[in-house]
Amino acid sequence: MTSRLATRGLELRYADRIVVRDLDLEIPDHAVTAIVGPNACGKSTLLRGLARLLAPTAGGVTLDGTDIHRIPARTLAKSLGLLPQQPVTPEAITVEALVRLGRHPHQRVFSTWSGADQEAVERALARTGVDALRDRPVDRLSGGQRQRAWIALALAQETDLLLLDEPTTFLDLRHQLDVLDLVAELNADGGRTVVMVLHDLGQAARYADHLVVVHDGALAAAGPPGEVLTAELVERVFDVPCRVVPDPETGTPLVVPLARKASPSSVH
Template sequence: MTKTALSTDRLAAHGLQLRYGDRTVVRELDLELPGGAVTAIVGPNACGKSTLLRGLVRLLDPAAGTVTLDGADIHRMPARALARRMGLLPQQPVTPEAVTVEALVRLGRYPHQRMLTPWSAADQAAVEEALRRTGTDALRDRPVDQLSGGQRQRAWIALALAQDTDLLLLDEPTTFLDLRHQLDVLDLVTDLHRDAGRTVVMVLHDLGQAARYADHLVVLDGGELAAAGPPGEVLTAELVERVFQVPCRIVPDPETGTPLVVPLARR
């Protein structure tokens, strides 16, 4: 429905610096992610995409700078309150042994529960909705560790959906999936945005997919912001050559008209 940026659910970084030990991965980053839109973070390997995502959801404490959600510093918010607003699909989640799909998805309700509150109708409704949306309804009794890659990824997305947050952050949700399952996941994610007005931020590898599915593109290079904006404006041949060191032409996607990167023939 709405593709215009809402005034809420704005995630922003101000002078953000992220480090692993002595290694600075993201330096002095100023960034604003529009609310109510799909943002894709792209960049070459080891440019700090995943690190930035970890910083945005508070998995990594900044060495300097802040991350704000609607103007409030996320490091000053209670962890559970933040988890009710922001959900995360990590790159390599640990699948507990022999846990069924439904049991896994139910864990998504954790931030909404208090220590002694029993499982409520609202909880169950959220779980059912998440299972239905991801098409994992029929798999609910299957152990997650016995599912195929695509099914497993959908189960994990269902967990993040059951968390029922306005903001959803996904770290390379399409890795290890074949083309059809990649598209399934991306369609699902954009549906979430379109039907429910959620804000989606995802790290992607494929520039064509990023341009096709995202409203807003963030290009990182060496831990610094190389460009940000609508894909049609940002994705230029010069930028791709500068950031990825790949000479290319940009042509309109014959299906959607979004920019498509075509590397130049090397010989």
């Protein structure tokens, strides 16, 4: 397994509270990695650390062996794209104008918009299926369409690494699957390395090549879903007794919670 993006002894804090502690991690190249774990365990904080949005208080993050905080911002933006959990849409901006913002790292001072820039935007619009929406205001799109527009912006950056923080949040099941299918296609067709934070363990196991399980800010497990996702791990990390069975559609691990006994106070 090769890895361009890695952490060593990573510690991340908010004020005096340690959120991620002593974390060693290697992100496999040309693969889809899903970061999973209970609420408030440090998943999104870890992604922020990988994206250089949060400075470590110990250890560090490296890209191609170089401390990510020593890489110039414009250079980093040509290698690593980020879709935050709840991106703020500029008021009244159209889909195409939003996607064009992805070309900012490739622009020089006083440079003009080039044919190569427009080609990158056209590819991103087509790849995400929002080319027909290019003139629509982003704030008037459905949740699934809006998420695709933001992914198109990240694609227009033409980075090899794409980080997605809970890309399916607030979407219904159909649009969740649309976004995850798109992620899988981006990886399969272009070999792009994708790291995404997910809540749904079944979706993580189905769409990811590599799982990173975080518990109380530490690494609980990492590896292929079929090796990592066990009933013992789910009960230890999520406090949910379960069975792990093969998904009848894909054969990937599927978590089936055990029935809970009703408490005396809930029986009438």
